[in-house]
Amino acid sequence: MHIDGYCPGCGGGDGHQSCKIVKCAITTSSPEFCSLCSEYPCKNYEHITDFDSFITHQNMFANLKKLNNIGIEQYKKELEEKIKILNLLLNKYNDGRKKSFYCLAVNLLELNDINEVISKLNEKTRNETDLKKKAKIAQELFNSAAKNKNITLKLNKKRK
Known part of the structure; x- marks a missing residue:
């Protein structure tokens, strides 16, 4: 969802600060895809x-x-x-x-x-x-x- 520092998804704009998934990708050293993370699926995916x-x-x-x-x-x-x-x-x-x-x-x-x-x-x-x-x-x-x-x-x- 957040590849090469950019997510073209929901809402647009630099940083997509309202998106908890992109915010996680920006603030952590997460893998390229959430499903490759050891914590996936995490609370960010509840009801998504x-x-x-x-x-x-x-x-x-x-x-x-x-x-x-x-x-x-x-x-x-x-x-x-x-x-x-x-x-x-x-x-x-x-x-x-x-x-x-x-x-x-x-x-x-x-x-x-x-x-x-x-x-x-x-x-x-x-x-x-x-x-x-x-x-x-x-x-x-x-x-x-x-x-x-x-x-x-x-x-x-x-x-x-």
Whole structure:
């Protein structure tokens, strides 16, 4: 979450002083990833996945576990592939209303599931030129893939 002295996450700004996780990373000689720390999961992680901010926290623990299991380099490769797919979706299938949806889908689904959706999407939209129709097909395919994995592609917002 705090790589090379910078965290691009929740809230922005230098130091991210309101974020207890980044504050810990700045003030201690912690490892590059929290999950590599001997104290992980610590009190900073209590209730952290209960609600989302503008990004989802739903896979936070699973992602850190995956990072530990497959290693940083392989995990980084997966994230880079997801970034490429997200850019493809935003450039070819975004009708101006799907950015958050695609971010959630790419974040919450496994790479193999995303690639399956992209394959079906390419097939189903091969002759389609209407962007709204392409976006609708993409949303339907991602929702179907998510439903098969018991995933809801919505942010879990805290009620006021």
